[in-house]
Each structure stands twice: as C-alpha cells, then as structure tokens.
Amino acid sequence: MSERRDYYDVLGVARDAAEEDIKKAYRRLAFKYHPDKNPGDKQAEASFKEAASAYEVLSDKEKRQRYDQYGHAGADHGGGQGFNNAEDIFRHFGDIFGGQGGFGGSFGEMFGGGRRGPAHGRSLRVRLSLSLAEVRTGVQRKLEVTRNELCGDCNGNGAKKGTKPESCTQCKGRGVVTINHGGFLMQRECPRCEARGTIIKDPCPTCKGEGLRPKKISITVNVPAGVETGMEVRMRGEGEPSTEGGSRGDLLCAIEVTEHPQFTRNGRDLLVELSLSAAQGALGTEVEVPTLEGNARLKIPAGTQPNARFRMRGQGLPDVRAHGTGDIIVLVSIDIPSRLDAKSRPLWEQLRALEEDKGKKEQTGFFRKVKQIFE
Secondary structure (H helix, E strand, O other): OOOOOOHHHHHOOOOOOOHHHHHHHHHHHHHHOOOOOOOOOHHHHHHHHHHHHHHHHHOOHHHHHHHHHHHHHHHHHOOOOOOOOHHHHHHHOOOOOOOOOOOOOOHHHHHOOOOOOOOOOOOEEEEEEEOHHHHHHOEEEEEEEEEEEEOOOOOOOOEOOOOOOEEOOOOOOOOEEEEEEOOEEEEEEOOOOOOOOEEOOOEOOOOOOOOEEEEEEEEEEEEOOOOOOOOEEEEOOOOOOOOOOOOOOOEEEEEEEOOOOOOEEEOOEEEEEEEEEHHHHHHOEEEEEEEEOEEEEEEEOOOOOOOOEEEEOOOOOEOOOOOOEOOEEEEEEEEOOOOOOOOHHHHHHHHHHHHHHHHHHHHHHHHHHHHHHHO
C-alpha cells in the first residue's frame, strides 16, 4: 500500500493557509481532475478523490488541528469521510460547486484571480522508532536529517551569479494561460514555465538551476507520551525552504512503536501473561509482575482460577488525545506439570485420594437426601 501524501502538499497550500485559500486550491484541483474532463483516466480519478479527502480534513477546524498534530492517524481517528466516486464528493461538497454536479462560480474564483501565490517548501518525512517505555513517558529525540537549503551562490533563484530569472513570455509572468476549449475560456498552468511565471536562461552551476543544495542538520523532536504506530509528529518550518519566497515545509516524524517481549498493547492498557502453579492458584501467593518501570508485587488470592484477570491501575500508557492513563492487565494461566519426580508424585497421589474420598462422601450425602424426600 502506497504512503499517503501530506494533505497540504496535495492541495499545494502553505501550512498556515487561510480557509478561503484552501477552498480555492481545492476548486482548482477538482476542476483539473474532474471525471467529465478526464474520461477513463484512473490516475485523474484518484487525484480527484485525493484532493477531496485533503479538503475534507483541512476545511474542518477540529480535523485540521488533529491532522497538524498527529498526521493521517489523527485525522482518521476523527472519523474521516470516505469517497467512493465523484457523486459522493458532489453530495458532500455541493456548496463548493454551486450546489450542483458541475462547477458554479466564475473562473476567477476557481483560479484565485490569476497566478497562484508563491509555492511553499517541500515537507520531509522520517520514521521514528520508539519503545513502549518511551511511549509511557514521552521522549526527546535528536535526529540527523539531510534536507535542501537555499543555494548560497544564487540565493535560491536558480540563476547564475550576476543574472536573474526572466519573466515568462508565454504567460507574461502570471503562471497561467487562457485557452479556448469548445467555446469556453479556461485557465491552465503555463506549460513553458510550469506555473512559476519565470524562466531561467543561464542556470546556476552550483545548484544546476534548482536553487537548492543538500545540507545535513541536527533537529531535536519532542514526542508526547501515548503516541501510537501510524501517528505523525509535525515539526513546523523544519522542512525545505521555498525558492519562490513562500513558507518552509514541515518535518513529519512517522511513529513506529516496537514490539515488547512481554507486553501486548491494547489501546492504553498493557496485557501481560502470568503462569501460576496449581498450588499457588489454590493457596494464593504474592508474585512479582513486570511493569515498564521495573517489577511490582501483586497479591494472588486463594482459589484463583485459570484465565483470571488482575488489573494494576495506572501502570499502562497515557492517552495522547485525552487525560488519564491505562492499566496493566495480568492474564493468569495455571501450570500443570507434565512430569512428576519421585518426591512430588506421592503428594499428588495423596491429593487425588483426598479429592476422591471427598467426592464419595458428597455422593453418599446426596443419595441420603433423596431417600429422605421419598420416605
């Protein structure tokens, strides 16, 4: 399964984009990938749905806040809308398209009145492995990341030192061109300058006209307690810079919680198995149980049965979305010996004899009571 793209990158907007900018960006993409314009194009259909999913999250204040903090896992936790086809999208966002299946409003509204604003820098994604102990307390992790920075020779504009980018003659620096399509005027990104509005005739030899150069940096990431595999911690402004003067991208730290040799995670709770002897279960005992902060004593009452459960409150994991901490749940199994040595066999035989004798007495007492009823 392919990794989902960052929703801000999908819509091509900055992390601090206003609601209206997000709406305009979505309208532009929906227009570009509309099924009627791209019949039979599966890639266009996928892009159409992807843009709708991004807009659904970023246009909702609460969902956007969860997404900014925890990435796709945070948005999914909030119950995101699934879109099976274009009709689902139109029903959900009918107001964006003038309340109909087609696109309402003017072309100026769709394209934001001309050239788009400066593109924001690319976001980066790294994987961050954590132990359950680190999940319980939260952790500060130092990362070594290689990212692009603005080229020092051209200051990020991509042109050779002493020159500068020139305005695109095809779009007149607007980044979009107007074409006649079946009698309708439509705006599209300029193919010559790729919507940048400028052309570099003499590229910078240091960065080959890219305006960016790789650089290794050190970043400290603060991971909150209670995170889960699939969540993302977003470091705002720690991605790559924009060569067009837009905002920097972000650094997205994808969380992976490693398996523990003793505990199984169940939300906030941790499950651990405890094996007791038949004598311990019958007579009761006190045992040591592992926790993420060392061993703790647990009292086992007499008469404990197989599959019994004991709860050690507050020894589990915090909930990253709410207050409170889970528990450690101890699952009991009774260990019956498969072989008996010379010392233990007589004891087990004696126990069996006592149980059989008890059974005979109970059976005799039962028949005596039955006899009394019918006499």
